[in-house]
Amino acid sequence: MQQCGVLTSTETVTEPQAKLIHSQQRQRVGLYGGTFNPIHNAHLLVADQVQSLLCLNRVDFMPDFIPPHVDKKTAIDAHKRVEMLKLAIKGNPHFGIELTELERGGVSYTYDTMKHLLDKNPLTEYYFIIGGDMVDYLPKWHRINDLVKLPRFHFVGVRRQGAQNETNYPVIWVDVPTVAFSSTDIRHRISTGQSIKYMVPEKVEQFIKEHRLYHE
Ligand SMILES: Nc1ncnc2c1ncn2[C@@H]1O[C@H](COP(=O)(O)OP(=O)(O)OP(=O)(O)O)[C@@H](O)[C@H]1O
Numbered sequence: 701m702q703q704c705g706v707l708t709s710t711e712t713v714t715e716p717q718a719k720l721i722h723s724q725q726r727q728r729v730g731l732y733g734g735t736f737n738p739i740h741n742a743h744l745l746v747a748d749q750v751q752s753l754l755c756l757n758r759v760d761f762m763p764d765f766i767p768p769h770v771d772k773k774t775a776i777d778a779h780k781r782v783e784m785l786k787l788a789i790k791g792n793p794h795f796g797i798e799l800t801e802l803e804r805g806g807v808s809y810t811y812d813t814m815k816h817l818l819d820k821n822p823l824t825e826y827y828f829i830i831g832g833d834m835v836d837y838l839p840k841w842h843r844i845n846d847l848v849k850l851p852r853f854h855f856v857g858v859r860r861q862g863a864q865n866e867t868n869y870p871v872i873w874v875d876v877p878t879v880a881f882s883s884t885d886i887r888h889r890i891s892t893g894q895s896i897k898y899m900v901p902e903k904v905e906q907f908i909k910e911h912r913l914y915h916e
Pocket residue numbers: 733734735736737742743746829830831832833834858859860879880881882883884885
């Protein structure tokens with residue numbers, strides 16, 4: 701079991717120790733960007749495992765406005781995606797929601813988002829969580845070479861079935877049990893009348909039913 705505490709000392713602190721203490725005072729925040737159309741249990745499992753394995757103070761789910769993927773189908777409106785996120789994370793003190801991309805509007809390029817968040821929060825170290833499919837896609841990301849050079853920014857990769865899960869860009873890989881399904885699978889199951897029980901939190905399932913989402 702990893703210890704995630706902050707260093708304390710009653711003795712005179714040497715410079716390297718001071719630097720260590722200083723670095724540990726920084727907030728370590730995981731950012732989990734996605735369309736979350738809808739959020740599902742694999743997202744929650746990934747966020748929970750990464751938070752605990754990397755000793756992050758918290759993980760913020762960050763819904764995108766227009767996903768940079770050209771081939772992505774239009775998602776349902778942002779308000780409903782956020783409502784489902786709220787229901788899904790309720791009660792977990794390590795989970796939060798970052799709304800900056802919805803507030804900014806337009807295409808949600810991660811470089812633009814990170815420039816903004818890093819400037820706004822100079823003591824925060826960011827860990828941007830991506831699935832293996834997104835890792836494969838990194839060469840096509842907007843200003844990727846500038847993004848990976850940003851200070852206090854790290855990519856955290858989680859392997860995903862069906863992806864190559866390979867890159868030359870710097871990625872901290874975290875071993876998380878693989879769960880194969882996606883939001884696409886869930887939307888498909890709903891539109892064809894199949895059960896999504898245990899694939900999304902119960903409250904999210906209820907919300908989808910009440911609002912007749914994804915029924916086509
Ligand atoms: N089952 C999974 N295992 C690991 N990572 C996942 C999984 N599902 C989604 N992710 C990752 O979560 C992030 C947000 O994903 P997103 O909201 O697009 O979900 P999705 O299930 O991939 O959706 P869709 O099927 O609509 O593309 C991405 O980095 C994606 O790679």
